[in-house]
Amino acid sequence: MTPARSSGPVLAVVGATGAVGSVLLQLLSVRADVWGGIRLIASPRSAGRLLAVRGEEAEVLALTEDAFDGMGRGDVAVFLTPADVSARWAPAATARGAAVVDQSAAFREDPRVPLVVPEVNAEDARERPRGIVAGPDCVTAAMAAALGALHAEYGLRDLTVSSYQAASASGRAGTEALRRQMSLVAGTSLGGMTGDVRRAVGEDTGPFAGPLALNVVPWCGDLAAGGWSTHELAIRAQTRRILRLPALPVAVTCVQVPVLTGHSLSLRARFDGAVDAGRAREVLQAAPGVVVVDDPAAGEFPTPVDAAGTDPAWAGRLRASLDDPCSLEFFVCADNLLHGSALNAVQTAELIAAEFA
Known part of the structure; x- marks a missing residue:
C-alpha cells in the first residue's frame, strides 16, 4: 500500500529505487509530513518491490502514463532519473496538472524552467511556465x-x-567500481609505481576516465x-x-x-x-x-x-x-547524494506544496 493521509498533496518519487531515491526516502522520515500520499515510481524492472516510507511499506509502481493517474494541481512529482528519462516522462506528470521537480540535466538550460537552490533563490520556484523546476548538479x-x-x-x-x-556522483555504478578497484589493488603487491595500479585495475575503470583507486x-x-x-x-x-x-x-x-x-x-x-x-x-x-x-x-x-x-x-x-x-x-x-540532490529536491517540492496549503 502507499502511505497516505486523509488530505494534503501527493508526492511522487520517480527513481525511488536509485541511490538518490534511497536517500530521499530516508529524508521524508525525518522531515515535517506535508504530504497526503507518497507514490513510489521506478523502471518496470523494479515494479512490485516494497520500500519503507515513514515506517510503512509502499509498493513501487512502474514508470508508465498510468503511474501519474489521479495527480493534479498541488501535487508534485520529483524526478531522480537520468536526463533522457526525465525529458520523456516529466510532461506526463505536468499534463495532469502536477508540478515537477527534476534533478537531472534535462531542463537546466531551458529559460522557461527555473533553476532553484532553495537557500538562494526560492522565490524563482513560483514561476514555472512549463510546470517544471530544475535542481542543479551536486557540485x-x-x-x-x-x-x-x-x-x-x-x-x-x-x-x-x-x-x-x-564516486557516488556516478550512482551505484560509481561506488561499485571504486570498491571493486580498491579490492583489486589491495590484492596486489604494489611496487609504488603508477603502472602497478593500472595493471591491477586493468580495463575495469567503470564510469570513470581512468583508474580511481589510489588515484x-x-x-x-x-x-x-x-x-x-x-x-x-x-x-x-x-x-x-x-x-x-x-x-x-x-x-x-x-x-x-x-x-x-x-x-x-x-x-x-x-x-x-x-x-x-x-x-x-x-x-x-x-x-x-x-x-x-x-x-x-x-x-x-x-x-x-x-x-x-x-x-x-x-x-x-x-x-x-x-x-x-x-x-x-x-x-x-x-x-553529494543528500545535500547535493535529495535535500534540494525535497525542499523545492515543499516550497511548491506550501503554495497550495
Whole structure:
C-alpha cells in the first residue's frame, strides 16, 4: 500500500529505487509530513518491490502514463532519473496538472524552467511556465548557498573552482567500481609505481576516465570546445543562472577522487570590494544550509568524511587572498547524494506544496 493521509498533496518519487531515491526516502522520515500520499515510481524492472516510507511499506509502481493517474494541481512529482528519462516522462506528470521537480540535466538550460537552490533563490520556484523546476548538479548545489550569502554581502565578481568529486556522483555504478578497484589493488603487491595500479585495475575503470583507486582523475563529463569538459561548462552555466549573474567569469576544473560519498571544492571568489575574512566567516555562519568548521590550529576543517550523511554544506579554510584584497579563498564539502540532490529536491517540492496549503 502507499502511505497516505486523509488530505494534503501527493508526492511522487520517480527513481525511488536509485541511490538518490534511497536517500530521499530516508529524508521524508525525518522531515515535517506535508504530504497526503507518497507514490513510489521506478523502471518496470523494479515494479512490485516494497520500500519503507515513514515506517510503512509502499509498493513501487512502474514508470508508465498510468503511474501519474489521479495527480493534479498541488501535487508534485520529483524526478531522480537520468536526463533522457526525465525529458520523456516529466510532461506526463505536468499534463495532469502536477508540478515537477527534476534533478537531472534535462531542463537546466531551458529559460522557461527555473533553476532553484532553495537557500538562494526560492522565490524563482513560483514561476514555472512549463510546470517544471530544475535542481542543479551536486557540485553546484554544494557551493551555491555559501556563494549566495557572500554575493549578497560583497557582490561576486569572478569565481575559480576546483571540485574533488566522489564516486557516488556516478550512482551505484560509481561506488561499485571504486570498491571493486580498491579490492583489486589491495590484492596486489604494489611496487609504488603508477603502472602497478593500472595493471591491477586493468580495463575495469567503470564510469570513470581512468583508474580511481589510489588515484585522481582530472576529468568528469565529455569533451567540449577548447579542452573544457561538459560538466565544467555546466557548473559555470548553472552558477550564473542561480546567482542571476549571466556574465560572471567562472573557471572550473573537475577532478574525480577515490571517495565514496561527499564532494569537496576549493574556491577563490573575487568581489567588488575588499573582503575581511572574519566578516566573511560571520556571513557564512548566518547563511542557511551552511555550517562553518574553520579552526586549522585545532585541526578543524571540512572533509567529506565529516560531511557525509549530513544536510548542510560545510565551509572552512577561510582566508583572505595574499595578493588581492578583494578575493577570498575557502573550502566546501557536502554530501553529494543528500545535500547535493535529495535535500534540494525535497525542499523545492515543499516550497511548491506550501503554495497550495
